[in-house]
Amino acid sequence: SQELEQSPQSLIVQEGKNLTINCTSSKTLYGLYWYKQKYGEGLIFLMMLQKGGEEKSHEKITAKLDEKKQQSSLHITASQPSHAGIYLCGARSGGGADGLTFGKGTHLIIQP
Amino acid sequence: NAGVMQNPRHLVRRRGQEARLRCSPMKGHSHVYWYRQLPEEGLKFMVYLQKENIIDESGMPKERFSAEFPKEGPSILRIQQVVRGDSAAYFCASSRESAQYFGPGTRLLVL
Numbered sequence: 001s002q003e004l005e006q007s008p009q010s011l012i013v014q015e016g017k018n019l020t021i022n023c024t025s026s027k028t029l030y031g032l033y034w035y036k037q038k039y040g041e042g043l044i045f046l047m048m049l050q051k052g053g054e055e056k057s058h059e060k061i062t063a064k065l066d067e068k069k070q071q072s073s074l075h076i077t078a079s080q081p082s083h084a085g086i087y088l089c090g091a092r093s094g095g096g097a098d099g100l101t102f103g104k105g106t107h108l109i110i111q112p
Numbered sequence: 113n114a115g116v117m118q119n120p121r122h123l124v125r126r127r128g129q130e131a132r133l134r135c136s137p138m139k140g141h142s143h144v145y146w147y148r149q150l151p152e153e154g155l156k157f158m159v160y161l162q163k164e165n166i167i168d169e170s171g172m173p174k175e176r177f178s179a180e181f182p183k184e185g186p187s188i189l190r191i192q193q194v195v196r197g198d199s200a201a202y203f204c205a206s207s208r209e210s211a212q213y214f215g216p217g218t219r220l221l222v223l
Contacts, residue, residue, distance in 0.1 A: 031210060042203060043155075043214040049214055050210070088155065090212075099145055099157030100212065 006103035021106045023088045023089030025070040032072045032089040084110045116215035131191040132219045137140045144187045149201040154222030
């Protein structure tokens with residue numbers, strides 16, 4: 001079965017600094033999804049990447065997919081307190097609309 | 113366009129009782145997924161349904177758990193004879209094609 005490993009597990013960053021979160025898959029990626037979860041709440045959809053080399057940005061968050069390395073990265077520029085939370089990467093194991101496998105998440109804390 | 117709705121948001125049950133969790137997908141979405149998030153564990157896929165059909169239930173425990181998505185009404189995740197180990201956050205997601213949008217979850221506590 002597919003496994004996703006996220007690094008780092010937790011991250012404390014000073015407000016205004018940049019940061020990167022990585023997600024590595026044990027198998028070929030057929031679609032990589034990034035979500036953000038606030039403690040005790042649901043998941044907020046951030047971005048979906050489907051093609052190798054694809055890069056998407058939304059506000060100060062950029063995600064890239066390196067299909068050959070079976071890896072994706074999420075980069076936040078000029079971090080703000082509102083970026084704090086748990087970032088989860090999810091991936092499909094096949095080409096259909098099936099359930100996602102998730103990493104264990106990266107806990108991000110922004111220090112003012 | 114309302115997002116994915118789940119109710120109740122919090123549910124307390126005693127051991128041996130039944131828990132029924134409801135999920136209303138986003139308008140226009142015909143795919144529903146249920147996930148479970150246990151303390152100290154990641155989010156785990158349970159079951160994938162389309163209207164009146166279970167497509168993939170590979171993540172569902174073999175006993176006590178069942179799911180349905182009737183032609184009319186919300187999707188239901190049913191847990192019979194709950195045990196303390198069933199305490200978790202249960203999330204529903206819906207999609208039309210690829211991207212899955214999650215509801216706020218139901219937090220089940222079994223006493």
